[in-house]
Amino acid sequence: MVQHETSSPSPATGAAEPLAQPGNAWIARASSPVQTATSGPLAGLSFAAKDNIDAAGFATTAACPAFAYQPAQNASVVQRLLDAGAALHGKTNLDQFACGLNGTRSPYGPVPNAIDPAYVSGGSSSGSAYVVATGQVDFALGTDTAGSGRVPAGLNNIVGIKPSKGLISTHGVVPAAQSVDCVSIFARTVDVAARVLAVAQGYDAQDPYARRLPMATTPLPAAFRFGVPAPLEFHGDALAADAFAQAIERLRAQGGTPVEIDYAPLAGAAALLYESALVAERYAAVRPFVDAHADQIVEPVRGILLAGKGYSAADLVDAQTQLRAFGQQAAALWDGIDVLLVPTAPTHYTVAQMLADPVVLNRNLGAYTNFVNLLDYAAISVPSSLRPDGLPFGITLIGPCGSDWQLADLGQRYHHATGLALGATGAPLPPPAPIAALRPAATVDVVVVGAHLSGLPLNGQLTERGAVLLRAGETVPDYRLFALPGTVPPKPGLLRVAPGQGARIAVEVWRMPATAYGSFVALIPPPLGIGTLQLADGSALQGFVCEPLALEGAQDITHFGGWRAFLQARATAT
Template identity: 70%
Template sequence: MVQALSTAISTAQQAPADLAAHAWISRVQASAPLVAQGPLSGLTFAVKDNIDVAGLPTTAACPAFAHLPQESATVVTRLQQAGAQVLGKTNLDQFACGLNGTRSPYGAVPNAFHPDYVSGGSSSGSAYVVATGQVDFALGTDTAGSGRVPAGLNNIVGLKPSKGLISTRGVLPAAQSADCVSIFARSVGLAAEVLAVAMGHDAKDPYSRVLRLLSRPFPEAFAFGVPDVLQFFGDALAEQAFARAVRQLQALGGRPVTVAYAPLAQAAALLYESALVAERYAAIRSFFDAHEKEVMEPVRSIIASGRQYSAADVFQAQAQLQSLGQQAHTMWTDIDVLLLPTAPTHYTIEQMQADPVALNRNLGTYTNFVNLLDYAALSVPSEIRPDGLPFGITLVGPCASDWQLAELGQRYHHATGMLQGALATPLPAPTTIPHIDTTPWSPA
């Protein structure tokens, strides 16, 4: 079992090494042949356990669902062909249904800075092993914020690409039309390097698409949106940290513009509070109908709620989402990028388990709408709060703004002077973000 590194930021409390076990489900016993030459040669990565790796069980944190794939997911294969080595699979909220990291029979994944606090989810284990230095980067998935919330709560980068940019073939769906493979790293530069390899059209993925990423950085004097209504659920430290983040972005040349958050919040609510939740049920329908009692609460109730809706209900919800998307789209005429807290607060594992639905919903306050409205997003560390817990911000842009977000996000991250994850290691030198419309990387 891979153990957590003992080194930590002096202001943080490092989780005991044995808690690292909760982040790992299985490790590779016999590594695949390494590629001697490739853009990611020498790097190691971990894979969220709803993504197939040939020869390792895919459990989605549900032992009854476990099966042994013979073929790796497209994204895993691309990374291996580029020279990266898989070290193992990571724990998650069961069936990627949650934003907190406590919904797993393998145990709650602790926060990398304080073991009493949640790691965020559903890509909890992937964030933890990156933050604690056990791998160079990790793959997660993101439907409602699962690739961003754990990043914000663990002081690492969470890159949520435009939908369809990275193939989801070989990834167990959560809500297939909204699913993305996400990338965790301790620096924006490395996350961008991984994206450059991982992206590419896959004709065998029904939601894959050819996207021409915007190649120009945001202008030197750019406008960034700030919600007109901000909710931190009584967390004054988070509120103060976000105010400092606004000032930090201004120092980089940004001009804050107040934007209406209501259409975004209303779109976010549709994910679980409308017929759109039926897509979660559809994703594992045959297994769920046969093994419902093998699914843990509250995941079971959330997925089961999708049964109650008719096809007409789904079309009605989709039309409502389209309408809200039209309303929200007007903000892009006034701003280049949207600035949000990645998560509005921190919760302890005990608090989350006592009130798992409401507190989980709170963690998704600023994430749930992004995939529904076809945006790209990047979560970047912002500061370590006075209580020793991380605070992260998210930069959101229109579809295909991935390189633009990475360029600005890297500048922001380095301006903070932060250390990497939960390690006493300075950030590496900034890298050149590929602001060019290149053909996606492919092995020779």
């Protein structure tokens, strides 16, 4: 049933021909796709699994032939996908023992970049990203400890979901650092990746780190704040810096407001992964094999794993305490942002460059990924642009644990705004699809007539609550408008009158989250209040009204047709 291959395998049965040479992306291919169900939410989709994830009938090698074993059963996540109708086409190459971010650390050979084979694919889930980017399968499983589910996505122009820890079972996965490992999902669209996540997720008592997580099920606010780290390091890559600047503007166009954040606590946490006793978990993951067969492990993987032997239990406790301290500092960042934006990778390297300097350049690729699992965040990497030199540039959206569906929703909107082709296939993006796990957030439409109009002094009371402008409009011709004396800032009063006694008054309709409506209404001073306004388009919405007694002696400004026109006329007169 299984054909083991180490180079240039043929495309999977039924999959599109790749546009680039397959290189060493596959370790084993099935002579025919493995299926256990022909119906289900993933029916018709093909997939591959990184070769540190068990699939019955395939040896699990973790890219180390001497380590290979035949699993008796599928990993929990593989079984879930098969039961949902997906077809498994084989196992993919990786950085040995999932230790690396570049895709060159395998005895089966480096995996090339799908867009330009002179460059690295990113790792450790290099083969999984490649076979998705080249159209050989619809999606693939990777793993992510320090960025392995994101860096290959960013470097190959595809989507990579790194779910919240514990959301997808890691039972049947060879661990890299088990307390921070995740199974990740690669696809050419967010829609497919999100559909896979919906099937793959689920509590599994066989996984010691599985959790029943509360998941956010409403989208991020239409007006949201996104953090941008400062300073940012692109290692001299001006094209990457320009691409990230463009990404900021594109996310701003999606309704985001950039907020500069201090990257120091995130960088501090990231450094602990390899530069502290936390690396002992890497050694512990495969300790019996390392102790007996260290000579069968490629460098620099061997050096990294063996470094874990030199730390004491007290060293590990110290490192964990340092990590908690960085986490406390980083937690304060979320008071001012809804999501964090980072480059998926700060630059690209050729295979030759990586082989010449494998430790430093690998560390550079993880500059904006290493902290995410350590601090218990969720993330999604999506394509952002093709640089002038033709290389892909990806961005990663990061959110708190449980924000997976919110990130998928924003990531899909962002991806579709790019207009990029799918991976390396040249095929156009299909229409976006709703994220099924999300339900629309409850909102309230509010009609404003005076100082809350866009650009006027009190408009910030709306925008700071996430309100967005829906439209400008007019009331029915049954209202009169008055300038209230002595108000600061100046405000009008709107009064409903008998039919034929009023005029149409210009208004704006703003939509705000229902959760913010109460605090907004609490700010309204008498004699103003909230009532139901009849608009010329036939709608009846909540909006500003005024107590009639307060209008005695007030200037009637109805003939101006609105508060803004009155202010402009007054400014011209003075």
